[in-house]
Amino acid sequence: MGEENKVVLHGMWISPYSKRVELALKFKGIPFEYVEEDLQNKSPQLLQYNPVHKKVPVLVHNGKPIAESIVILEYIDETWKNQPRFLPQDPYKRAKVRFWTSFVQQQLCESLLTVIKTDGEVQQKAFGNLFEKLEVLEEGIKEIFPDGNPCIGNYNIGLLDLVMLSMFSPNNKIQEEVFGMKIIDPEKTPLIFSWLTVLHQLPLVKESTPPDDKVVAIFKFVRENALKSSLA
Amino acid sequence: MEEVKLLGTWASAFSYRVLWALKLKGVQYEYVEEDLFNKSELLLRCNPVHKKIPVLIHGGKPIAESAVILEYIEEIWPQNPLLPQDPYERTLARFWIKFGEDKFPIFYKFFHSVGEEQVKATKEAKELLKVIEEHGLGEKKYFGGDNIGLTDIAYGWIACWLGVLAEAAGVQLLDAESFPKLQAWADRFKEVPLIKDNLPDPDQMLNYFKLRREQLVASATS
Numbered sequence: 001m002g003e004e005n006k007v008v009l010h011g012m013w014i015s016p017y018s019k020r021v022e023l024a025l026k027f028k029g030i031p032f033e034y035v036e037e038d039l040q041n042k043s044p045q046l047l048q049y050n051p052v053h054k055k056v057p058v059l060v061h062n063g064k065p066i067a068e069s070i071v072i073l074e075y076i077d078e079t080w081k082n083q084p085r086f087l088p089q090d091p092y093k094r095a096k097v098r099f100w101t102s103f104v105q106q107q108l109c110e111s112l113l114t115v116i117k118t119d120g121e122v123q124q125k126a127f128g129n130l131f132e133k134l135e136v137l138e139e140g141i142k143e144i145f146p147d148g149n150p151c152i153g154n155y156n157i158g159l160l161d162l163v164m165l166s167m168f169s170p171n172n173k174i175q176e177e178v179f180g181m182k183i184i185d186p187e188k189t190p191l192i193f194s195w196l197t198v199l200h201q202l203p204l205v206k207e208s209t210p211p212d213d214k215v216v217a218i219f220k221f222v223r224e225n226a227l228k229s230s231l232a
Numbered sequence: 233m234e235e236v237k238l239l240g241t242w243a244s245a246f247s248y249r250v251l252w253a254l255k256l257k258g259v260q261y262e263y264v265e266e267d268l269f270n271k272s273e274l275l276l277r278c279n280p281v282h283k284k285i286p287v288l289i290h291g292g293k294p295i296a297e298s299a300v301i302l303e304y305i306e307e308i309w310p311q312n313p314l315l316p317q318d319p320y321e322r323t324l325a326r327f328w329i330k331f332g333e334d335k336f337p338i339f340y341k342f343f344h345s346v347g348e349e350q351v352k353a354t355k356e357a358k359e360l361l362k363v364i365e366e367h368g369l370g371e372k373k374y375f376g377g378d379n380i381g382l383t384d385i386a387y388g389w390i391a392c393w394l395g396v397l398a399e400a401a402g403v404q405l406l407d408a409e410s411f412p413k414l415q416a417w418a419d420r421f422k423e424v425p426l427i428k429d430n431l432p433d434p435d436q437m438l439n440y441f442k443l444r445r446e447q448l449v450a451s452a453t454s
Contacts, residue, residue: 071326091304091307095295095300098303
């Protein structure tokens, strides 16, 4: 790899934020070096590159660090202008994508994390919140998929797709094992379900998805830790 | 020229962000003051997801979320650019705008809380101000460099609203001794002619936020 275009991604294998950047680079065909960070023992480089948040992912392009996954995704799209383009050309359509991306990131992801990390009444409330927000998204994406169900052929992966697929999957088996219920229910939110099904079947996504038992194990680990520390 | 309409409220910093961006670009627009206790049909139709202001309506098409609106304005009206040309610098601007958005609830907590909780919230807010001052602003004149940009506009609430909110809530936040660079930026920002001429009346603001604070305290302690 020539020095003029050296790309390094500091990430963590189970972090959805890290995953979306990894996939973005792969979809664009950008060669990169991957550094797996141990979040219990962060590298001095990571702390130097992201002093504000001290988190993954961090993209380092020719020595210059960028943090915050969505900010990184926009940077990738602006710097490598080849297909797939993550944002549409039309400013109004771009605004729509940014609006829904912000919704997924701020409202949906937060609800999901609360569901994972809590129990009892707090968790019940978070579930309610999550399902309510999923219904809003179901309604909202009708304007993005005006022809109904998205199909896999020649799918142009974009910003909203990357953010959504890294947090949510149509894998009801995992959801039922971790949460005791479906999160993405094909009956309640059919459009989101079929959209996620298409996304998770894309070859690049499929090959970077860890096996089910590993995903279940990590969810349970995160959950146990969060519940333990909330009792401390 | 397609019609531009801004739905906002007179005391909202988010509303003013959009107003400032439009004015800095010399865009003609119609301003509609919303009553948040009696939201208009137009607002509910244009922002059914959040039902909040500000909303920009351009040629009949609505855009919600102030950060999204700012990017839209920058793209549609490229005159007087408010984001850097260089992709890396532009990314840094976006990072700091996002930082402000994500941390805003933490900032605002001091206004909503009382007693011990307020002490904790005030401390957290000051820590965030320090991060913004050291890492975001640094030695620059403005967040945007020599001239104000979207990041300055996004942080305009620190310059123009934070003092009033703090006073109404009975706390001290931004001061020249603890935050010399940030205070100096705030003073400079408020002197930019287009900003200076487009600020809500400070007395009205103080009265409004004092009342809001009383209401919040009453419901917090009841």
